[in-house]
Amino acid sequence: MVVSAAQRRHAIPGDREHNSGSEAVAGLAARKAAARLLAAVIDARTPLDGLTDHENGHPQYKALDLRDRALVRAILVTALRYRMTISGLLARRLEKPLPPNATALSHILHVAAAQILFLDVPDSAAVDLAVTHAKSDPRTARFSGLVNGVLRTLARSKQDELAAALAATDEAPKWFSDRLKTVYGPDKARQILLAHRHEAPVDFSVKSDPALWAERLGGFVLPTGTVRVEKLSASVTELPGFGEGAWWVQxxxxxxxxxxxxxxxxxxxxxxxxxxxxxxxxxxxxxxxxxxxxxxxxxxxxxxxxxxxxxxxxxxxxxxxxxxxxxxxxxxxxxxxxxxxxxxxxxxxxxxxxxxxxxxxxxxxxxxxxxxxxxxxxxxxxxxxxxxxxxxxxxxxxxxxxxxxxxxxxxxxxxxxxxxxxxxxxxxxxxxxxxxxxxxxxxxxxxxxxxxxxxxxxxxxxxxxx
Known part of the structure; x- marks a missing residue:
């Protein structure tokens, strides 16, 4: 599976500059928040939706403006959606596996790799911010050279290696991948895992006249009567029909x-x-x-x-x-x-x-x-x-x-x-x-x-x- 240009261009905003103490490097606070929240998901098994809730989410996330929150969310979703592929490509560039206690370093690398491989972020920006992040953390400062080397070689070789890595990888932890194969067989399990790599379309249940609302929302009607839109043109609250309660997302x-x-x-x-x-x-x-x-x-x-x-x-x-x-x-x-x-x-x-x-x-x-x-x-x-x-x-x-x-x-x-x-x-x-x-x-x-x-x-x- 080759990732198309359309898949790579997530609708993420540009970086904003932050000036809180030493956090004066544009985009650094967002990357630090992404790594911190990735750690909460992977290490503490904390659901992502709760961490990125605008009212009750993680303090480091809520401290960002809305544009950088959207960037953090895009990085995290991508890093999780392609976690096994990212892990494999990073591992090829390490002389030996990272020690078990090097989780902070691992998350910095994953956040940067998600941007380099799948998001419309300049490779140089992703690498430089990761190196700056590593230097700023006492746990990872001595590995800043490793971060620089690994990510720069990843950026140079991604066109040659990414498609093959995607084709060879089950994008799930072993317990989940094994269970799907046991239940559905290897072929159907593979189809399910491939579907998980893609952002889901948005479905609407409508009070009446699905054909009318499919036209107004820019979608089409499924055989079940649901209106489906491939990609929203605006936020849900700004779409036609929201204010008058004509539909709900389901x-x-x-x-x-x-x-x-x-x-x-x-x-x-x-x-x-x-x-x-x-x-x-x-x-x-x-x-x-x-x-x-x-x-x-x-x-x-x-x-x-x-x-x-x-x-x-x-x-x-x-x-x-x-x-x-x-x-x-x-x-x-x-x-x-x-x-x-x-x-x-x-x-x-x-x-x-x-x-x-x-x-x-x-x-x-x-x-x-x-x-x-x-x-x-x-x-x-x-x-x-x-x-x-x-x-x-x-x-x-x-x-x-x-x-x-x-x-x-x-x-x-x-x-x-x-x-x-x-x-x-x-x-x-x-x-x-x-x-x-x-x-x-x-x-x-x-x-x-x-x-x-x-x-x-x-x-x-x-x-x-x-």
Whole structure:
């Protein structure tokens, strides 16, 4: 795979000059912040979104102006998306591997290499800032010559080596790459990993008239009814339709689970683990009386804000699902359970580096307990849809199969071909739904793919506890 000029030209702003004490070198503060945050992701397994939140993010990130924050974010996303390729190309230039305690040096090199190999930053600027950074840190000052030599040889040879390195590399930590190959086979796993290298398109769920909004937003309509835009022409808040609440951003795969409930007009529906509210909005627009439950006050505040913009209303409940006791049972429930999020790596390339195989197993256990609780909230005969954005069957197919086998109160309610527009390509022989980033091939990475999701539909037995 050769990285095209278009891929290399990320929309990142120019460097700004900083004058805080010794930080008078233009662009140095941004590179230091990028290395610090990369360390937080790799060494402390801290999610990137939290680190780069404009209100509650890392102090070193918040100290930057908006232009440099965008630059830092672009560097980090790229360094994580191509981490294994960068590691391999750097290793070729080292006489011996860096010692385990040289993590600060490693992060400086990765930040610079991401710019040299993939971003529209002059090679000389990336090298010089990395050397200056190394000199300014007592942990790395004595390695400044090494930083200079390694990065300059990388810049000189990138045209000759990059394509081959990309073709030979699985862009993921071993635990994640091995698990994908075990589950999906080597060919499909490779397709998924290749998809993770590309920035995902932006999908919109619209209240009505997808064709009109595809035209206004500069996109096209997917078979599922989602409007897809390859690359935004402005920030989301500046796009037509935002102010009047005509649409919300929601990956095409994330829009499918709510549709599995079928005709819910006039029914009482519980959206469990509801924030940030995309599925809640779908259920309301389908005519349901929705109770949106989440245990996070912060996330519920975001859900409330989103519904207000959309002009929609739901009963909002702050509660732990495992302890929630409604006055009356619901006609149906949707449980989009917390999971490893391995289906969202295109949007969140930090996920494989902040999670481990043990996390998948731990989260699968939580999902079993949440699902067991969710079925008690629905009336006998009512539907339950269980979903999550994990690629791992431990959180999906295997969990659901085991849950059915161990719970006589639940009846499988498989999806049927042709039942819901656009989802047939994602149906399994068992009547569940499975999507991956390698699915929905539409001619180019900028148009194709969707998040990895699993969803299953079941009913509570009619003779269940009333």
């Amino acid at each position: 990956d095409a795969a994330a829009s499918l689970p709510a549709r599995l409930l079928g005709d819910i007009n006039g029914l009482r529906i519980a959206d469990l683990c509801a924030a940030p509210g995309g599925k809640t909005a779908q259920l309301i627009l389908a005519g349901a009386h929705v109770t949106a439950l989440d245990m996070s006050r912060t996330r519920l505040a975001r859900l409330t804000q989103n519904l207000e913009r959309l002009g929609l209303a739901a009963e909002i409940v702050e509660a732990d699902l495992l302890k929630y006791e409604p006055k009356n049972r619901f006609d149906a429930v949707l449980l989009d359970a917390p999971c490893s999020s391995t289906g969202t790596v295109r949007r969140h390339p930090d996920v494989p580096w902040t999670k481990a195989a043990a996390d998948v197993e731990k989260l699968a256990d939580l999902q079993r307990r949440l699902l067991a609780r969710a079925i008690t909230l629905v009336k006998p005969g009512g539907r339950i849809v269980f979903s999550n954005c994990s690629l791992d069957p431990l959180e999906g197919e295997e969990l659901y199969r085991d849950f059915l086998a161990g719970n006589a109160e639940i009846i499988d309610d498989p999806l049927r071909p042709g039942e819901i527009a656009g989802i047939d390509p994602f149906l399994t022989p068992q009547g569940t739904l499975r999507t991956t980033p390698a699915d929905l091939e539409l001619g180019s990475p900028a148009r194709s793919g969707l998040d990895g999701f699993f969803a299953a539909r079941m009913r509570r037995a009619a003779k269940g506890r009333s």
